[in-house]
Amino acid sequence: MQRPQVFMVRVVVSNRDGAGDPEGDTIYRDLVSKSGFKQVKGIRTGKFLKVSVEAPDAASAKTLVSKMCDELRIYNPAAHSITVEV
Amino acid sequence: MQAKVAVVRFPGSNCDLDAVSALRTFRNVEADLVWHEEPSIGEYDAIVLPGGFSFGDYLRAGAIAARSPALRRVRESAERGTPILGICNGFQILIEAGLLPGSLLRNNSLRFVCKWVTIRVENDSTSFTRGMRKGQVLRIPIAHNEGRFYTSERELRELSDAGQAVFRYSDERGRPTPSANPTGTLDGIAGVCNRAGNVVGLMPHPERATEPILSPFGSADGSLIFRSMLESI
Numbered sequence: 192m193q194r195p196q197v198f199m200v201r202v203v204v205s206n207r208d209g210a211g212d213p214e215g216d217t218i219y220r221d222l223v224s225k226s227g228f229k230q231v232k233g234i235r236t237g238k239f240l241k242v243s244v245e246a247p248d249a250a251s252a253k254t255l256v257s258k259m260c261d262e263l264r265i266y267n268p269a270a271h272s273i274t275v276e277v
Numbered sequence: 278m279q280a281k282v283a284v285v286r287f288p289g290s291n292c293d294l295d296a297v298s299a300l301r302t303f304r305n306v307e308a309d310l311v312w313h314e315e316p317s318i319g320e321y322d323a324i325v326l327p328g329g330f331s332f333g334d335y336l337r338a339g340a341i342a343a344r345s346p347a348l349r350r351v352r353e354s355a356e357r358g359t360p361i362l363g364i365c366n367g368f369q370i371l372i373e374a375g376l377l378p379g380s381l382l383r384n385n386s387l388r389f390v391c392k393w394v395t396i397r398v399e400n401d402s403t404s405f406t407r408g409m410r411k412g413q414v415l416r417i418p419i420a421h422n423e424g425r426f427y428t429s430e431r432e433l434r435e436l437s438d439a440g441q442a443v444f445r446y447s448d449e450r451g452r453p454t455p456s457a458n459p460t461g462t463l464d465g466i467a468g469v470c471n472r473a474g475n476v477v478g479l480m481p482h483p484e485r486a487t488e489p490i491l492s493p494f495g496s497a498d499g500s501l502i503f504r505s506m507l508e509s510i
């Protein structure tokens with residue numbers, strides 16, 4: 192059995208498309224577009240959590256964080272989507 | 278009969294004393310300020326979760342308070358049919374605890390909106406609206422940054438069909454016009470209830486509209502919500 196290591200798991204919570212993102216829209220419209228970055232076609236904001244997890248391997252670290260996010264409602268499934276990456 | 282009502286204080290609550298004061302305008306009410314860790318929360322005839330910024334609104338407004346021991350007790354009381362009212366941050370907490378459907382997102386304007394508005398009663402059979410009539414317009418203030426109700430189209434249809442959209446922003450004549458919607462909230466929703474109708478959350482502040490002298494419009498419409506609560510106990 193592998194010895195536990197500490198993995199850094201990254202969680203990003205953002206509004207679902209239908210829920211709108213007034214902050215992302217404002218950054219895009221009033222800063223980025225107006226400053227000449229015409230190749231940029233849209234911006235979405237979100238909340239970022241960096242989670243240190245002790246686990247035997249990367250996959251189980253990710254599973255644990257996903258479970259934590261669901262159980263503790265780190266995101267509200269009615270409005271948010273979430274990505275979890277190790 | 279004296280009705281015993283708990284106003285739950287979280288770290289960061291700041292409308293708690295206003296709520297106690299509003300409740301004490303009724304002679305037959307014993308209103309207590311109860312710290313969120315107190316086991317006695319479950320022993321009250323009605324529970325009010327007041328406005329403020331519980332736990333600094335960290336993570337998301339209401340998300341941390343929703344996991345506090347108080348909400349476990351509130352959930353048990355809700356299941357027994359106890360009237361539960363969430364005002365502003367209290368509404369956010371009830372949503373984050375899953376006691377009410379949907380979500381409350383940042384206002385479309387990205388501004389904290391603080392003003393007197395008018396709302397229309399859409400369901401007059403909940404524990405907090407039974408003293409009103411459907412279509413009645415209340416004058417009441419709002420003060421929040423995250424009050425834009427949102428949910429999927431399917432859930433919106435389901436909760437609307439079930440009468441769970443209790444209050445909608447409207448103009449003074451009760452018309453739900455876009456200009457009467459202060460935050461971009463979905464379908465003009467200002468407050469919702471659970472299926473049973475004993476748990477109600479709303480963004481406006483009824484406790485700030487219980488004494489005419491404190492309102493620029495002389496409004497005491499917020500009292501109707503507390504009076505309905507007392508009729509439901």
